[in-house]
Amino acid sequence: MSKPINVYAVPEVRKALDEALPEIFSRLGYTQTFKLIDTKLILGYSLVVFAAASFLLDKKLPWEQSKPYQQVLVALYMILSAVQLWFNKFVEKGTVYQGVKKNDTVSVGAKYKKHSHEFHVSITNRKGRSLELDTTFTKFFNEQGYMQSDILFNWFKEQLEALGSKKTE
Incomplete structure (x- = not known):
């Protein structure tokens, strides 16, 4: 029991x-x-990887050198965040x-x-x-x-x- x-x-x-x-x-x-959970984990870990890459670039390179890479990483992060939001709201649905x-x-x-x-x-x-x-x-x-x-x-x-x-x- x-x-x-x-x-x-x-x-x-x-x-x-x-x-x-x-x-x-x-x-x-x-x-x-566990397909939904696995997909959710992949999306979440991908966001962490993009954030970590951005942090490392910022730490290792001067701003002017890292700026183009940062722009790409931020754009990818925004797109993946939108995909995760869409997934949670319309696919997973509780x-x-x-x-x-x-x-x-x-x-x-x-x-x-x-x-x-x-x-x-x-x-x-x-x-x-x-x-x-x-x-x-x-x-x-x-x-x-x-x-x-x-x-x-x-x-x-x-x-x-x-x-x-x-x-x-």
Whole structure:
């Protein structure tokens, strides 16, 4: 059994639910994929490399010699920052789990409402079918703050079955 959390603290609930998803979907036969996380890391590390290169150029060369290189590095940094912003806003969109099962994929996104027990869950599969659900996270925890894994597992299982039977719109 997991350690108890304060169910009135949204960050604690978010962390507990996000950490439970890989195990829940593993029980459903999915293997977690890390494509979004890897892409995010590559973008972030690339930004660090450009910033470090700029720093080293500034440290080693006089300003007039490093100016053309600095301009290129700053331009690349700005472009990559814009790509990272676009990626976070339009591609990742709050995705907390991605998994693969045979020829199916599932992507789960969650948005938590501040100062509320409600959160929004979106589940999407490879066929383009998606479910948008609003629920309360208190039903997945008992009064002492322990997560009820079986309730969460059954809830996701029901949602995936509903998603599988949903017709493409």
